[in-house]
Every structure is written in structure tokens, then in C-alpha cells.
Amino acid sequence: MNEGIHFGRLEGELSAASSPVFSRAIVIGGSMAGLLAAKVLSDRYNEVIILERDELPDRPANRPGTPQDHHPHRLQDLGKSILEKLFPGWTQDLLAEGAYDREGKEMHLISPLAALQFPYEKDEGCSRPLLEWVIRRRVMAEPRIRVLQGHEAVSLRTKTAEDKVTVTGVRVKKHRGSDVEELQADLVVDASGRYSRLPTWLEEMGFGKPETEILHARLAYSSRYYRIPEHLQNKYSTVLIDGDPSLAEGSGVFSPIEDGLAETTIYRAGGHYPPVDPDKYEQAAAELINPLLAEILAQLEPVGNPRGFRVPECRLNHYESMPAWPIGLLVIGDSICNFDPIYGQGISVAAAEAAELGKALEEVGSATDAGWELKLLQRFGTIILPAWWTIVVADLRWPGVNYEGPLSRRGIEFCQKYLDIVRKQALQGGDMELFGLLMSVQGLDKRPSALFGEEAVRSILIRCKQAVWLEDELEAGETLGVFLERNLPAFDPAS
The missing domain is CATH 3.30.9.90 (D-Amino Acid Oxidase; Chain A, domain 2)
Known part of the structure; x- marks a missing residue:
């Protein structure tokens, strides 16, 4: 089939690298999530194409596709550790470019x-432009990865056989252009971010739209x-x-x-x-x-x-809960869930998802293994939930912020009051061990159960000399365990 766009790759160029299992993957979007996904995919795919609407700068610079890049960004320790595994010595690259x-x-x-x-x-x-440029330079140095700049995805190519829909590639055009060309792929990963068109594409394919939680921040x-x-x-x-x-x-x-x-x-x-x-x-x-x-x-x-x-809002799309999912399609980063950026969780969550993608690809025997994409999205859900829940609890303290979704209002209010107790003990009481635990949960290094599990809540309230407070919060005959089970999400994968 004539795919319209060719890169003229020679197989011999890859002889020194590890042997790939699959042919081609396409990543929609050169965001941080897209770059990290492409890096992981390059270990298993002979060719990885990143589709990016922007013409990318040769040096660190602001660009239209990242309108928030003029503002501060930070990485949690989780994200830093994953980046170090993917790009050893990347922090030295930052320092060499003048980082503080x-x-x-x-x-x-x-x-x-x-x-x-x-x-x-x-x-x-x-700055965000320097961080992204350092990572992008590493990614573009990978022999299996190509970036198609100034192009955007128009729609997905699909085929249907035996009532199963398979995504077979992407229709693309030059940004602001009109001519549409086609690229074939074994896997398409949507990393286009907050304004992803995937919900519309899924509906057009007959899968419906995902359930969505919205935080009107x-x-x-x-x-x-x-x-x-x-x-x-x-x-x-x-x-x-x-x-x-x-x-x-x-x-x-x-x-x-x-x-x-x-x-x-x-x-x-x-x-x-x-x-x-x-x-x-x-x-x-x-x-x-x-x-x-x-x-x-x-x-x-x-x-x-x-x-x-x-x-205006932060949105969590529950792709992992959809009853059916196309073969050959994944979604990652802000395309699934876009966070309140103040808490610095987005890049770290995307990094954790990329790491999980790498594990899943090691488990997949062939590109036709049934259902691995939806199972991976379910694993992504266990990464996203703690970060999402954290911002909902925090942002609902602000007057004028509203939430649409299934999270328990009683559970949110309980945790807001409980966190006030924890912060007071940590900050005013000088309890640096408790402060470290608080930061580790907020920074995604520890599961929320380390702070909000039944045993943790009881021991921390005793430590804060606030055990009586718990009695006032629970209803007559209600145990803490039952309350937490009914009003807090099931954070741990095994729960």
C-alpha cells in the first residue's frame, strides 16, 4: 500500500540495536508523554513515528503546542527516577545547558x-522548554525514532473483521494544510494532550464515549x-x-x-x-x-x-472502564487525565505510564495478542487515581471550584479535615517524619494507603493526639474500616 509519507530507513541502520518484535508504532503528539512513550516503544518496534503539529525549535524555546511552557514545571521524585532509567545522565545535560x-x-x-x-x-x-528540549534531543537520537514535524492526525485508519475493530494507522495532514495522507502502523498511541480528539474518534468507531470526571478548577x-x-x-x-x-x-x-x-x-x-x-x-x-x-x-x-x-477544568476520561476497545490503540498522559498543574504531577504520571507500557510490551507475545491494550489502560488507572484524587481533595477547598464525578463528598470532606490535622502536627509540631510521609504521598512515591489506610489513620491520629476527632466523624455503629471502604477509592491494585 502506498502510505504517502516515507522516511527511507535502511534495515542495516538498526543492526547494532536490540532486535525489535513489532514493525511500526505511531505516537500522536510530541509532548513529554509522547516523547517518553516513543522512547519505550523504540525498544520493541522497528520504527516509531512521532506526529507533532509544531515545527520544533532547534534550541530550548516556547512553542504554540505547549501554551503552559512559559510557567514553572516540576518533577516529583517518581518522575525523576523513571527519567534517569530511560535517559541515564539526563540531569547532567540540564546542568550543561545552564540549569540551576x-x-x-x-x-x-x-x-x-x-x-x-x-x-x-x-x-x-x-524551564519547561529546557526540560523538554533535553528529553527531546535524547529521544530524537534514537535510531528507530523519527519526528514528523508540522503534521497533525486527522483520523484513525481502521479495519473490521469478525466484529473486532483494529486501528491500522493514522490519516495525517500538514498543519493548516488540506491534503490528507495515510500512515500504516501496528500500534497508535494518542499523546495529544488535554484537547485530544480520541473521545470523538471512539464514538465514530462505534465504541461510545468514556465516562468522565470533571474538576471545574x-x-x-x-x-x-x-x-x-x-x-x-x-x-x-x-x-x-x-x-x-x-x-x-x-x-x-x-x-x-x-x-x-x-x-x-x-x-x-x-x-x-x-x-x-x-x-x-x-x-x-x-x-x-x-x-x-x-x-x-x-x-x-x-x-x-x-x-x-x-x-477552566481538569478531566479524567475512564477509558479503562469501557466495555470494548479497539485493537492496536493506546492513550497516555493528559489525553487520559489532565491535572491541576500546580501540583506538578502530570509529567511524573506520564513517566509512570510509559514505564508500565514498557512492562506490558515485554509481556506481549505478538501484535495480535487479544486485549492487552485495555488491560494496560486498567493498569494506568491505578497510577492515575491517587494523583487525581489528591487534586480533587485539595482544589475543592477553594470557593468556586466544583466537581462532577463519583468520588464521595463525605470522604473528601473527611480527608480535608484529616489533612488539616496532619499538616498542623507536621508543620507547627515540627514532626518532620510525618511531613516526609505527607510529601511522599503527594509526590506519588507512596500509595495513599500509607496515609489514608485504616491502620495509618488510627496511628497518625493517636500521634497527633486527635483520636477523639475520629469518634465525632463516624456515625453511630460505623467502623473506620467500613467508612474508608465506602467513601475512599480503592487505591491499591490488590484491593
Whole structure:
């Protein structure tokens, strides 16, 4: 079949690499999720094509397909460890490109409960464009991977046999063009992100649309770059000032990145929008619950005007619960679930999904193994659920934030109150072990059951001298175990 687009690959180019099992995979979208998926797929597919709408920059730079890349990004430890396995030494690449070495610099965590200061552990500060460029450069160096820039997927190619639908490739066209060409593939992975057209494509194929949970976060943040003077360049690693969300108080972040610059962000949820007017930006920083950010900004030189970004809603598509699924199709990253970006979970969840994809491919004997794609999406669900539940619980503290979905309101309110107790003990009580547990669960390094399991809740409340509180929260005759089972998700795969 004439596929229209050819790369002229020679089989001999791959002789030094591991032997692939499958022929071709196509990844829709050159996002971080798409890059990580392509890297994993290249171990098992003879050819991996990334379809990317943008013409990609040769150096770290903002691009239209990532409108949030002007704003701060961070990786949880889970994501960092997976990236290190996929791209050994990638943090040295960041440092070689001017990333900020945070190790030993001052970390300030300021909240209504306490103000903490401690030296930062080993880490690198960088912009999203630099992070993506470093990973993209590694991916594009893989001999089996090609990036088709300036092209977008129009629809999926399919065939039907014995009542089974198989995705056989993608119809593509140049961005803003009209001529449609076809690419054949054994596997298509949708990594096109928050605005994925997969729900529509599935409905057109007769599979219906997935059930969806929606968090109407109405989040907005305003970010600005500053040049750091020499006398401050080795002082701060990060400054995080958290307001009380129940009072609609804003939060702010200061974080040095590459080339002597710092990113600053002021953010709120629930429809309260921080300013993008340069004359009002630093005044907004001064209105935070602590003056430290404003004091720092007064010593810095602004670089450009503030830029805003709004996230009206976050959405979880339950593809894993669909009764039937096409052969040869997967979805990953924000195309499944897009998170409130403030918590820095999106890239780490995508990395964990890519790692799980790698495990699944090792288990698949051939491209025709029945049902492995849907089973993998179910495994993705166990990765996504803890992160999704965390942001729902956190963001519903803001007035003006609403949630549509099956999560128990009683369970959410219970966990909000419980977390208030835990934070007070950790921050005001100086319980750093408990603080570390809280951060590990929020950072996806530990399952939520380490904090919200029955045994954990009882022991932590005793530790916080708040065991009586539990009696007031439970109904007459109700046990904690029954309450948690009915009102919290089943986080652990075995449960």
C-alpha cells in the first residue's frame, strides 16, 4: 500500500540495536508523554513515528503546542527516577545547558500554619522548554525514532473483521494544510494532550464515549521571568508561599532556572485571576500572606511582561472502564487525565505510564495478542487515581471550584479535615517524619494507603493526639474500616 509519507530507513541502520518484535508504532503528539512513550516503544518496534503539529525549535524555546511552557514545571521524585532509567545522565545535560543547581540552597515553605526553611536536596532548576528540549534531543537520537514535524492526525485508519475493530494507522495532514495522507502502523498511541480528539474518534468507531470526571478548577496563574543579581544567585532554591484556599488567598512561587533567570508565579483557583498587568504584578506578590516573595522581587530585574494561563477544568476520561476497545490503540498522559498543574504531577504520571507500557510490551507475545491494550489502560488507572484524587481533595477547598464525578463528598470532606490535622502536627509540631510521609504521598512515591489506610489513620491520629476527632466523624455503629471502604477509592491494585 502506498502510505504517502516515507522516511527511507535502511534495515542495516538498526543492526547494532536490540532486535525489535513489532514493525511500526505511531505516537500522536510530541509532548513529554509522547516523547517518553516513543522512547519505550523504540525498544520493541522497528520504527516509531512521532506526529507533532509544531515545527520544533532547534534550541530550548516556547512553542504554540505547549501554551503552559512559559510557567514553572516540576518533577516529583517518581518522575525523576523513571527519567534517569530511560535517559541515564539526563540531569547532567540540564546542568550543561545552564540549569540551576539547587543543592544546598535555601528552601522556604510558608503557609498559614508555619514558615519552614531548610537546605534543598540535589535537584536542578530549569524551564519547561529546557526540560523538554533535553528529553527531546535524547529521544530524537534514537535510531528507530523519527519526528514528523508540522503534521497533525486527522483520523484513525481502521479495519473490521469478525466484529473486532483494529486501528491500522493514522490519516495525517500538514498543519493548516488540506491534503490528507495515510500512515500504516501496528500500534497508535494518542499523546495529544488535554484537547485530544480520541473521545470523538471512539464514538465514530462505534465504541461510545468514556465516562468522565470533571474538576471545574477555574485555575489561573500569572508568571514572570526575572534576572537574578549576582549576590542572590546562590541563595534560594525555591520559595513557596501558600495562602489559605478556603479564604481564596493567593499563592506564589519563586524558582531559579537556567542562565541566571528565575520564574515567579502567582496563582489562584475558583475563578480568582492574578494580574498580568506588569504594574500590578509585584503588588499582587506583596498581598500574599508573607512578604518574602515581594522582598525578593524588589531586588530583581524583570525580563518581559507577566503571562497568564487559565485552566477552566481538569478531566479524567475512564477509558479503562469501557466495555470494548479497539485493537492496536493506546492513550497516555493528559489525553487520559489532565491535572491541576500546580501540583506538578502530570509529567511524573506520564513517566509512570510509559514505564508500565514498557512492562506490558515485554509481556506481549505478538501484535495480535487479544486485549492487552485495555488491560494496560486498567493498569494506568491505578497510577492515575491517587494523583487525581489528591487534586480533587485539595482544589475543592477553594470557593468556586466544583466537581462532577463519583468520588464521595463525605470522604473528601473527611480527608480535608484529616489533612488539616496532619499538616498542623507536621508543620507547627515540627514532626518532620510525618511531613516526609505527607510529601511522599503527594509526590506519588507512596500509595495513599500509607496515609489514608485504616491502620495509618488510627496511628497518625493517636500521634497527633486527635483520636477523639475520629469518634465525632463516624456515625453511630460505623467502623473506620467500613467508612474508608465506602467513601475512599480503592487505591491499591490488590484491593
